[in-house]
Amino acid sequence: MTKSLRLYYHLIFIFLLFILFGLIIDRPHNILKGLKEIIINSDILVTDYIALTYRGAAFVNSGLTSLSCVFLLVVLKVKPNGSTLMALFLMTGFSFFGKNILNIWPLIFGVWLHAKYQREPFLNYILIAILGTALSPIVSQIAFTGIFPSQISLFLGIISGIIIGFILPPLSAHCTKLHQGYNLYNIGLSAGLIGTLLMSIFRAFGIDFPKRLLWASGNNLEFLMFLITIFLLLIIIGFFKNNKSFKNTLKITKHSGRLITDYLILYGGAAYINMGILGLFSTLLVLLIGGDLNGPTIGGIFTIVGFGAFGKHLKNIIPILIGAILCGIFSVWDITSPQVILAILFSTTLAPIAGQYGFFYGVAAGFIHVCIVMNTAYLHGGLNLYNNGLAGGLVAIILIPIINSIRKDSSKHAIY
Known part of the structure; x- marks a missing residue:
């Protein structure tokens, strides 16, 4: 085993558990059939792979996509840090509703082409490549849903993914400047803009996609046991990597979480502990508000977990969650509806606002x-899986200058 691979051994073990769990809850024949269904079907928001096909296939798909990205990182000799952990766990989560072992690769290849065009190492763009798979539903939508003649649809889907991957890096860099690092799902903003552009072109020629909501229920007990196992495992890994202690775990909460804040580089094993704690907390939150543990909510949970190494902690997500829950209670939407539950989980993209400016502004950001987010999915027609990244970017762009104008002394109170 190479040195690079040894650095990823614990992640490989965790992702293998996803495959093992899939094999336990379903037969191999069902899993193979389910993987085919996942690949050839539309997977725009919201397409829960657990509702689309067999449960085991969804877990195997998640494990395979995550392991393939680990392999890519190992080949490129990327040393694990908070951002790589974040990207891998986002891949894990969204592979339950939108990403699959086929549709991620055209976008990754497109980013690779951009690196070659710029004459820079692909290593510099690998995180954008992995996160840029937020737009992978475009590949499946064009390739397999009959928009274009079957003879050319697969080719057009792949080419579309490559082109989008090629233009994503410069747009992503620009979007960071717009929200100043207060929207953790930065790629979601840039992907949302690209998705909106593409959807606008489609609609100009009479092509539109019907709203989709595939949402599984009735699996809470089994999935709860699995998730608790994974998150306790993360805490145990962190405990041993942290010299058999919980030292520095509280120090993480002293940071605002504003991009770029890498807890793994700063505090080592304590980052894993933070990830596990966030996983347990967000899982219980879904159940407490009456939600289902399924593909999309597992995706939201693992997004929070991933950013537990790169910006989120209990102190800066709780105000955001309170604001989001208050909106769910007092608005016209049902707090237990799929859209609101997902909005609550993913609202934590704005955690740095609470970390930087305090509780009140965090609650306001979550509410807004x-x-x-309840209105942004129409813009891109569900093509951007990181829809909350688009909404979070808009919130940050609007709120940050207003907050700074109100709190002229905000820099004196910032948490670093």
Whole structure:
């Protein structure tokens, strides 16, 4: 085993558990059939792979996509840090509703072409490549849903993914400047803009996609046991990597979480502990508000977990969650509806606002986020899996200058 691979051994073990769990809850024949269904079907928002096909296939798909990205990182000799952990766990989560072992590769290849065009190492763009798979539903939508003649649809789907991957890096860099690092799902903003552009072109020629909501229920007990196992495992890994202690775990909460804050580089094993704690907390939150543990909510949970190494902690997500929950309670939407539950989980993209400016502004950001995200999916037609990244970017772009104008002394109170 190479040195690079040894650095990823614990992640490989965790992702193998996803495959093992899939094999336990379903027969191999069902899993193979389910993987085929996942690949050839539309997977725009919201397409829960657990509702689309067999449960085991969804877990195997998640494990395979995550392991393939680990392999890519190992080949490129990327040393694990907070951002790589974040990217891998986002891949894990969204492979339950939108990403699959086929549709991620055209976008990754497109980013690779951009690196070659710029004459820079692909290593510099690998995180954008992995996160840029937020737009992978475009590949499946064009390739397999009959928009274009079957003879050319697969080719057009692949080419579309490559082109989008090629233009994503410069747009992503620009979007960071717009929200100043207060929207953790930065790629979601840039992907949302690209998705909106593409959807606008489609609609100009009479092509539109019907709203989709595939949402599984009735699996809470089994999935709860699995998730608790994974998150306790993360805490145990962190405990041993942290010299058999919980030292520095509280120090993480002293940071605002504003991009770029890498807890793994700063505190080592304590980052894993933070990830596990966030996983347990967010899982219980879904159950407490009456939600289902399924593909999309597992995706939201693992997004929070991934950013537990790269910006989120209990102190800066709780105000955001309170604001989002308040919106769910007092707005016209049902707090237990799929859209609101997802909006609550993913609203934590704005955690740095709470970390930087305090509780009140965090609650306000969470509340406003839900209002905006309930309207943004129409813009890109569900093609951007990181829809909350688009909404979070808009919230940050609007709120940050207003907050700074109100709190002229904000820099004196910032948490670093």
